[in-house]
Amino acid sequence: MKRARPQVSSGMDTFTDDDSDDIGSDTESSCCIEMGVPPGVVIADSVHNTIRLPQICLDVIDTPEFQRLRTVKQCGVCNLVYPSATHSRFEHSIGVCHWAQVFLRNCGASISNDKKLCVLLAGLCHDLGHGPFSHLWERFLMARGIKWKHEPNSAIIFKHLVETNGLGPVFKKYGLEEEHVDFICRLIEGEVPEHEDNFFLYEIIANKDNGLDVDKFEYIMRDAKQFGQAFTLDINRIIDHVGIVEKDGVKYIGFRDKIKDALLDVFVYRAKLHRDCYQHRTCKAVELMLIDALIAADEYFQIAWEEPDSTGMVVVRSCKLSECHKHPEAFLKATDCLFQDLLNSTSPELRKSRMILEAMGKRDLYTLVFMEDLEQGPEQNKMESDMVARLTESFGSQYNCEFRSCFVKFSIGEGGDPLSKVKFFNKRQPSVPINIKSKKSFIKDDYHFSELLVFCTKGKKSLTKEQMDSMESEATSIYEELKAAGPNSTSLAVGK
Structure with missing residues (x-):
């Protein structure tokens, strides 16, 4: 049996081989063979161990x-x-x-x-x-x-x-x-x-x-x-x-x-x-900070690329961050490297963005001042905005801060029985779809979860315990007032 010869390609452990069964299992080799194409690449992967893909996939990977x-x-x-x-x-x-x-x-x-x-x-x-x-x-x-x-x-x-x-x-x-x-x-x-x-x-x-x-x-x-x-x-x-x-x-x-x-x-x-993991409260705090940093940089940080004009001359174009998706050449330059690009910038206009990223690096993250199970909808969104406005009115000037909010949302099966839309079959009739329901004793009847989080834009390292306690207490009081007043009430508006 011939040894596979290494090929420098996508930067991963890849090989091309003359014989379809040189590397990997017969099962993996047969996948490419059944499609009528020769195996083109074998990749060592931490999850799947060995991946074998046809050459056309490698042609796409190497772009x-x-x-x-x-x-x-x-x-x-x-x-x-x-x-x-x-x-x-x-x-x-x-x-x-x-x-x-x-x-x-x-x-x-x-x-x-x-x-x-x-x-x-x-x-x-x-x-x-x-x-x-x-x-x-x-x-x-x-x-x-x-x-x-x-x-x-x-x-x-x-x-x-x-x-x-x-x-x-x-x-x-x-x-x-x-x-x-x-x-x-x-x-x-x-x-x-x-x-x-x-x-x-x-x-x-x-x-x-x-x-x-x-x-x-x-x-x-x-x-x-x-x-x-x-x-x-x-x-x-x-x-x-x-x-x-x-x-x-x-x-x-x-x-x-x-x-x-x-x-x-x-x-x-x-x-x-x-x-x-994905919606861990600390992850949400980091997300809100990075979004604020990107918003602060949007008007001042440009992504530039080259392209030919109508006469064939190469010209430099540029756009702001929030417009890069309109231009494929600009979008290709928009990666996670933006974090370091903004952090290492020296432009005075990017100072606010830079300060937020520096705080992230020091783990001086936005401070969670309120959390409550709350279904998201028009009424709840109004309550959310009212809470942020009233907290800003109460503490914004005093503590030189702002407030941010977000919902943590996830469900098991889009809020219903997760197996209700799945088509099953049995051994006797493998082509006939059958329906199977979940055992409700295994999963709670309520398959949906939604939680409101409100953060102060000052980190815990910049706040005293008394300041944090006062914000948490005020946030809870505002929520209880808004909840008692009902969605149609305007008596608790900001500036009352």
Whole structure:
């Protein structure tokens, strides 16, 4: 048997080989072979051990658009609370591509090789559109009054990747034409066309029906490992028991009935990650600080790039942070490196932003002064804004501070039975969908959690115990007054 020869490629432990069974298990090799393409790369991974992908995936990985994901952390600023959570969207995306490959093999679907490759590429590229600090960037833009989501942007950046790197001819070698690029974009966004018989293809990467897709499987396993959470979730067993069920001529993803408890664990562990890690109160304080730093820098920090003008001359363009998503070339330069760029700046206009980042580095974080279980809605949002306004009126000038608020929200199954939208099948009738309900004794009837947090923009290191106690007491009093007055009352308005 020949040894695989090393190839310097994506910066990971990668190899190309002459024989499909040189490295990795026969199972891994067969994934590429079943799609009619030779294995192109083997990657050593901390979660999946060995990943084998076709060469077309390596062609995409070795582009600036994909390499950018190395500098976008998977969990935003959570690493400032959980030091080991420094993994990036880069390795996560490769892991999603791998599991999409295994998923296609195990479900036994009869589809063409070109569509299988499209699913792999959608898994690989589904996060190309994430901004710096991952989901925090969406919240930063929302604070600037801009509605923006990373999924549509991922489709835009994928098309940019194909065009600017000249991958059209490469794709054609694998039977992928322009319509396949559009198909990949729909898979990334989870946008299912009307009258689509192969509905299951759109459930593999971005399942908008029940939330069970390889993207969530991958990030739950990888994030839990990096956060140091001792989960006993066996995703491999789940993927080993997938199939295709059919209803009214439409094919969907189905799961074997005997793994219902394992699927329930997926929803439970995802909620635990939100409660204990992603939306940990200290993580929310850090997020609010970074958003404030980005807002303070937005008008003064420019992202510059070069592009040819109408005459062919290369000119320098620039835009502010909140506009970089409008320009792919600018967006490619927007990464988590912004933190250090702002921190190391010497511009007087960026002093406020710099001071916030310095406080983050010293762990002088925003101080939590109020927290209460509270469902988010129009009435609650008004209560939230009224609380912030009244606290600012009471303490803003006195303590030279402001107040910030946010909701911690997560649910198990979107506020209902998490298994209600999952299609199961049994051994006797593997293509017939059946419904299974959760055992209510296992999970509380209330599957939804929502909590309001209010922070003072001064850190604990800058406040005395008496000052913190007075703010906490006043915040509680304001909340009780607003709650007693009811949503339609205006008697407790600011300036009363």
